[in-house]
Amino acid sequence: MRIYRFALAFALLPALTFAQTAKPTAADAQAFMDKAETELLNLANEASRASWVQETYITDDTEAISAKASERLLNKTNELVIGARRFDGLTLPPDLARKFKLLKLNANPTDPKLVAELTQVSSALDGMYGKGKYCRQGAAGAGSAEGEKCLGIEELDVLMAKSRDPKELEDLWRGWHTISPPMRAKYSRLVELSNEGAREFGYKDTGDLWRSRYDMTPAEFSAEMERTWTQLEPLYKELHAYVRFALIKKYGAAAERPDGMIPAHLLGNMWAQEWGNIYDLVAPPATGYKMYDLEGALKQQIGPVSELDAAKKMAKYGEGFFTSLGFEPLPATFWERSQFIKPRDRDVVCHASAWDVDNDQDLRVKMCIKVDADNFTTVHHEEGHNFYQRAYRNRPFLFRDGANDGFHEAIGDAIALSITPDYLKQLKLIDEIPPAEADIPLQLRTALDKIAFLPFGLLIDKWRWQVFSGQTKPEDYNKAWWELREKYQGVAPPVARTEADFDPGAKYHIPGNVPYARYFLARVYQFQFYKAMCDASGYKGPLNRCSFYGSKEAGAKLNAMLEAGQSKPWQETLKAMTGEDHLDAGPMLEYFAPLYQWLKQQNAANGVKVGWEAK
Incomplete structure (x- = not known):
């Protein structure tokens, strides 16, 4: 799931120039920045509209149009970044200094021919995936x-x-x-071109640039990710062992490996990143309480309507949660311009994403919605992006973004954690709240997505950082990919893989060149946000049973964080929301504490060895 906005991630401005003879002043810097933000806003909107058409109507022509708009934006930013160097060392007001800092976190080749090639390769890869x-x-x-x-x-x-x-x-x-082996050569060229830009602007490589965007050094950011994973790894390993035992019980030899890894194709998801789809295979023994069927309840409540109307009704659930917190409804244009279902007449990118097309009120989602439990969660997630986008729309252009990209992903997920039985009962999707003994099944279902995802969310960018740095060469792309998946996830390919394959390209974010660390961060932040909103709502009780649906107090706390945008370092924004200024796995571990103990008991009782042996 992706947020889509063209802001400072791409751009270049031919020449906002000033006389080079006079020493620059803070007033000169302010004038430079004011004009820069105006230019960037216009070009970002142009590129965003072109990209929307390209992703919702994939043809060679729309790819070319999108590439050209991105090229203009890239060529603007580079010159701005270069022009901004004139003000290095100048004492500036804090907000203005932050804008210059954010502007400089952009780096693309300065040669216009290379910029054109970069945008063409990017559009081609995006199209190859979409048409796959x-x-x-x-x-x-x-x-x-x-x-x-x-x-x-x-x-x-x-x-x-x-x-x-x-x-x-x-x-x-x-x-x-x-679908992905044909992408390998283009992806390798994308890496070269991307690194060319990063190095021209003083970064070691693109991975170094990406890790510099978190108000800490790249090394500090990498250490923060590893520290948090170390906190959560024992819980993941217990879940992995429990699921492996259940799959062997179901599939026998097809699931059993001497190294203890799980074959990747058996986990209910093409990338084995989330395992909720195999809940029926790993569910605890029946307790006498029959778990509710959310998909069935949704279909019954939505009724026999057209596919488009059903999709819009699904999206209405997400909007309704936010309006219950005190937010204004989404604009009418959201319902007129979004892609809610897959068109019958053309190729589109169905990967769910949220769009802020004009950096103001033209909010949209791009989805191919089905009426099921997963899409019910996804609409809450994607619309979380949209409400965030609207909340910071009055900020200056360079502050119109999340405190960091992990915040953006976490907002909707924190709301989705509030999709508890209590919430579903208020929506009349279920008749009664399950008893306490149903908590373990519900927690297990949630963990199959939230906990199972963690190592995947970590390793995607670890692989790319190795690629960008040159540690992993093009001839070893696939080998390095599976080494990381085995090490962190404990999963193995179902069939032998070689360098004739390019398995990373089968995951959208690789050809789409979308940084992925944000999703790992979001899995942790969401529990920090969730706990803060539960506390604000006055909830008392086990964290996993909290729903702050309808709480204006929780909504006010959330809105204050959203309106801040990227105007401050994320640590300050997080502290105002949660009282903590760092990534903290504590709330996540608190939420899953009952399940963690239960998993350890089950694995011990079944004589299951926890862990695996990576090659």
């Missing part, structure tokens, strides 16, 4: 030869979630991973 399909033997389908049916990732996702045939799952996994 696996054609397998079966009923003839659109774009396929007779006797074949071609499936995009959204159809494959459904099959991966529902199939319980290990051979079919292996076939689907293998098939989707055939």
Whole structure:
């Protein structure tokens, strides 16, 4: 899931120039920045509109149009960054100094030809993923030869979630991973071009640049990530061991490996990043309470309406949560301009994302919504981005962003944690709140997504940092990918892999060149935000049962954080919200404490060895 806005992530301005003879003043710096922000806003909006069309109507022409708009934006930013050097060492007011700092966290090649190539390669990779399909033997389908049916990732996702045939799952996994080998050469060139820009502006490489965006040094940021993972790794390993035991019980030899790793195709998700789809295979023994069926309840409440109307009703649930906290409803244009379902007549990027097209009120989501529990959570997540975007829209342009990118991802997820039985009962989706003995099943279902994701969220950018730094060469892309997945996730490919494959490219964020550390951060921040809002609402009781739906006090606390945007270091914004100024796994561990103890008991009782042996 991705937030989409073109702001300072890309751009270059031909020449805001000043006479070079006079020593610059703070007034000169302010004039430079005022004009720069105006130019950047206009170009960012132009690029955003072009990108929206490209992702919702994928053709060679829309790719070229989007690439050209991005190129203009890139060429503007580079010159601005260069021009801003004139004010280095000048004492500036704090807000203005922060704007210059944020502006300089951008780096692209200064050669216009290389900028043009970078934008073309980026658009091409994005399109290759969006058009990717696996054609397998079966009923003839659109774009396929007779006797074949071609499936995009959204159809494959459904099959991966529902199939319980290990051979079919292996076939689907293998098939989707055939879309990415053609990306390898272009991706390698993207790395070269990206590094060229980073080094021109004083960074070691693009990974160094990305890690510099967190109001701490790159080394400090890497250490913060590892420290937090170390806090959470024991819980993950207990969950991994419990799930592995259940899968072996279900699939036998197809799931069992001597090294203790889990075959990646058996976890209900193409990338084994979230495991909630296999809850039925790992659910605790029945306690006499029958767990509610959220998908069934949603379908019954939404009723027999068109696919588009059903998708809009799903999106209304997300909006309703925020308005219950005191936020204004989403603008009418949100409902008119968003992509809620997959069009029947063209290729689109279905990967869910939230858009702030004009950096003001033109808020949209781009999704291919289905009526199910996962999409119910996703609409809350994506609209969290939209409410954040609107909250900071009155800030100066360079402050119109999250305190850091992890904050942006965490907002909707903190709201989604409040999708408790109490919330569902208030929506009349369930008739009664499950008893206390149902907490373990509910926590397990949540952990299969929240906890299972953590190592994946960590390793994606670890792989890219190694690639950007040159530690991992193009000829070792796949080897390094699976080394990290084995080390951190304890998962293994279902079939042998070689360097003829390019498995990283089968995950959208790699060809899309979207930094991924934000998702790891968000998994932790969301529990910090959630606990803070539960406290503000006056809730007393086990953290995992809290819902602050309808609490204006929680809404006021949240809105204050959202309105700050990127105007302050994230540590200050976090402290105002939670009382802590650092990434803290404590609330997450508090939330899952009952499950953690239960998992340890289950693994001990079953004689399960916790951990695995990576190659």
